[in-house]
Amino acid sequence: MKEFRIAVLPGDGIGPEVMQEALKVLDAVEQRFGIRCVRQDAAVGGAAIDAHGSALPEATIHTCENSQAILFGSVGGPKWEHLPPDQQPERGALLPLRKHFGLYANLRPAIIFPQLRDASPLKPEIIGSQLDILVVRELTGGIYFGQPKGIESDRAYDTMIYTRLEVERIARVAFEAARSRGKLVHSIDKSNVLNSSILWREVVLEVARDYPDVELKHLYVDNAAMQLVVRPSQFDVILCGNLFGDILSDEAAMITGSLGMLPSASIAGSGSDGIPFGLYEPSGGSAPDIAGHGVANPIAQILSAAMMLKYSFGQDEAYQTIFTAISDVLSEGYRTGDIASDGTTRVGTAEMGDLIAGKVRG
Numbered sequence: 001m002k003e004f005r006i007a008v009l010p011g012d013g014i015g016p017e018v019m020q021e022a023l024k025v026l027d028a029v030e031q032r033f034g035i036r037c038v039r040q041d042a043a044v045g046g047a048a049i050d051a052h053g054s055a056l057p058e059a060t061i062h063t064c065e066n067s068q069a070i071l072f073g074s075v076g077g078p079k080w081e082h083l084p085p086d087q088q089p090e091r092g093a094l095l096p097l098r099k100h101f102g103l104y105a106n107l108r109p110a111i112i113f114p115q116l117r118d119a120s121p122l123k124p125e126i127i128g129s130q131l132d133i134l135v136v137r138e139l140t141g142g143i144y145f146g147q148p149k150g151i152e153s154d155r156a157y158d159t160m161i162y163t164r165l166e167v168e169r170i171a172r173v174a175f176e177a178a179r180s181r182g183k184l185v186h187s188i189d190k191s192n193v194l195n196s197s198i199l200w201r202e203v204v205l206e207v208a209r210d211y212p213d214v215e216l217k218h219l220y221v222d223n224a225a226m227q228l229v230v231r232p233s234q235f236d237v238i239l240c241g242n243l244f245g246d247i248l249s250d251e252a253a254m255i256t257g258s259l260g261m262l263p264s265a266s267i268a269g270s271g272s273d274g275i276p277f278g279l280y281e282p283s284g285g286s287a288p289d290i291a292g293h294g295v296a297n298p299i300a301q302i303l304s305a306a307m308m309l310k311y312s313f314g315q316d317e318a319y320q321t322i323f324t325a326i327s328d329v330l331s332e333g334y335r336t337g338d339i340a341s342d343g344t345t346r347v348g349t350a351e352m353g354d355l356i357a358g359k360v361r362g
């Protein structure tokens, strides 16, 4: 029996609620495909601050280092916002985890399930017949990590830096992905203003020469944000730096109906076995406004687990089975509150998880 080791980091807010449903679906995958996912829980974020005094305890890093993938919920919330910035869950846990494991390639697929056309804030004629966008976001560089950064009494600063190597490797991820999809890359920058974007554009153009079968277009980020709501179907792969990717991926997610639908994979370069280490998490956050009510949409977390099975464990069939199970449950009219519309059946987080796990079991 194939065994995979997973570090499970539920985190804060809706994190533990939606994680429970993803684990239910993993149980069903184990039964159906005869694989074993050996899970080890670890504390992260605000929950880890409360229990251990640090957002990213040493023990959590060890658990992750001893695993083949990290399944992550989400971190943060008002309770920890009074702490110094570097000790808060986001800057004290999530960003260091991404950096520590070199997870530079963040893949955020925004796919609209045809059953959810009504849930999108865009009109059906704008969405078109299909929407399948892959946001490829650089995740360990740019203004998130550039030095110097600091806050003084009457000024504060961050530094946006990109090196040739950082741009080149993420551009290759985008072009490789485009090759097996719609063969189109939109590279997003602000090269009319930012020096780091001038280098970004130059390097992307160089990488593009190795992919003559893939079309490359450049867009300024402000125009890209606008184009996404005007004609989203023009996009295939969207390649962007850390900050622009953060913003555009939330926008792309919402077009699909809800932030609760968008999974993500944050991947390092392939290891010696050719299998990349990855952290898999919903693109959205801990949603403090709905946490504890059992109403959060678990689909982003379940799809994140599916991406883990595909990218880090090579279990493509299990991925496809989960995807089909979600599609079937939506076809039967079941919806959590964020994607509900007239004539659909409203269910809570746990019921949605049960329904999807049931379909996976077959």
Ligand SMILES: NC(=O)c1ccc[n+]([C@@H]2O[C@H](COP(=O)([O-])OP(=O)(O)OC[C@H]3O[C@@H](n4cnc5c(N)ncnc54)[C@H](O)[C@@H]3O)[C@@H](O)[C@H]2O)c1
Binding pocket: 014, 018, 073, 074, 075, 076, 077, 078, 090, 094, 258, 259, 260, 261, 281, 282, 283, 284, 285, 286, 287, 288, 289, 290, 295, 296, 297, 298, 300, 338
């Ligand atoms: N990866 C992460 O851990 C991550 C990502 C984003 C934000 N955050 C943190 O989460 C906290 C809240 O941030 P925010 O409110 O800006 O963003 P958010 O993504 O948590 O919530 C934005 C909106 O989307 C809704 N939403 C998000 N996920 C949902 C789901 N699964 N089902 C239904 N609705 C869902 C929320 O209810 C809210 O109305 C902050 O502390 C922030 O830093 C963490």
Ligand SMILES: CC(C)[C@H](C(=O)O)[C@@H](O)C(=O)O
Binding pocket: 076, 090, 091, 094, 095, 246, 283, 284, 285
């Ligand atoms: C919580 C925050 C640090 C994070 C980011 O900005 O990368 C989140 O918004 C995301 O999109 O994963």
Ligand SMILES: [Mg+2]
Binding pocket: 246, 247, 250, 283
């Ligand atoms: Mg974000």
